[in-house]
Amino acid sequence: MGVPLRQQFSIASYLVKQKLKGREKYPLVLMLEPLFRCNLACAGCGKIDYPDEILNKRLSVEDCLAAVDECGAPVISIAGGEPLLHKELPQVVDGIIARKKYVYLCTNALLLRKKMDDYKPSPYLTFSVHLDGERERHDTSVCQEGVFEKAVEAIKLALDKGFRVTINCTLFQGETAPEVAKFLDYVRDLGVEGITISPGFSYERAPQQGIFIKSVETKELFRDIFRLGKGRKWRLNHSSLFLDFLAGNQGYNCTPWGNPTRNVFGWQKPCYLLSDEGYASSFKGLMEETPWQKYGTVRNPKCVNCMAHCGYEATAVADAMSNPLKALLVSMRGPRTEGAMVEQAVPQYEVPVEGAAIDSGRVETPPHSC
Ligand code: SF4
Ligand code: SF4
DSSP states (O other): OOSOHHHHHHHHHHHHHHHHTTOSSOOSEEEEOOOOOOSOOOTTOSSTTSOHHHHTOOOOHHHHHHHHHHHOOSEEEEOSSOGGGOTTHHHHHHHHHHTTOEEEEEEOSTTHHHHGGGSOOOTTEEEEEEOOSSHHHHHHHTTOTTHHHHHHHHHHHHHHTTOEEEEEEEEOTTOOHHHHHHHHHHHHHHTOSEEEEEEOOOOTTOSOSTTOOOHHHHHHHHHHHHHHHTTSOOOBOSOHHHHHHHTTOOOOOOOGGGSOEEETTEEESSOTTOOSSOEESSHHHHHHHSOGGGOSTTTOGGGTTOOOHHHHHHHHHHHHHHOHHHHHHHHHHOSOOSSOOOOOOOOSSOOOOTTSOOOSOOOOOOOOOO
16 A cells, blocks of 8 residues: 555656746645644643633634645645534535545544545545554543553544545653654554654644654654664655655755645744744745745744654655756665764754753743643
């Protein structure tokens, strides 16, 4: 399995069209966040600490479909909050499918069993279930016992009913390569289509700040994971060059316009990970008003440890389009796990003296239990 050929072809044709049109900045995945309310309270969440008046807001069906049309991306990732709490979500999903766009409905799966029959299996619809590891790791990550069990039951039911299902997994501090490898074996044996795996981004709004991995440790962790993965046939839903980037072999700049975000505040600048950079009232406004040159790991201290796929997958895909042979070789051999990593680029901003406060706008909150 893996991403079906029909979807790969459709995205490849979209990319070729953008190239032929000579567009430098174009969206690949629309991040649609129709609400921030959730039925969990995870330690690493960047959304749920808003006041009730914000958590009670919803994007209407019309708002959601207008965003899909305005943006034009071939893939829509519906996230949140917990999207299944949105009463009109089935209409949103139907509208996206009617436009022949691929929709990934991201869910923690607590409501999936109950709501599943509001949706019909379709090659355009995938349930993307949040699982951060096996039982103990996941329940700790989402700060509630029993969530893993419920999510796995819902995944099995969705597969039985003929839905496409993927897993999205975020790695935090304290993960070891053998633990992640065991989880990837488990996911493979569950029979889902694939898994996206990303190092947790240190959200300014997350309740716990000490749980995020630094980028150097991330690269070492991924090398260890990929070393263990040889021959184990994991289904990682990423481009080969993005995996090579995670292993420290590609020195990419981020492409935040590849995954533009529409949420209850408007179009978020520059990406869904940074919460205090302002909003545009339209997609056109987002593309034209955002000072894109200010963002990326070497340009902005807020971005310093970011290796998230929303910033770098689109960069890797563009690199693969320009260097197909390189992408093919990495795809055949897997990411390189030995030898020197690419050098860390020198920051273009003033680096604070050790021990001094970083002017990142981040409010360092002491970790608290959930
Ligand atoms: S499931 Fe997602 S949205 Fe809900 S609290 Fe956890 S990280 Fe936040
Ligand atoms: S590096 Fe890019 S994707 Fe990551 S937080 Fe900064 S702007 Fe967003």
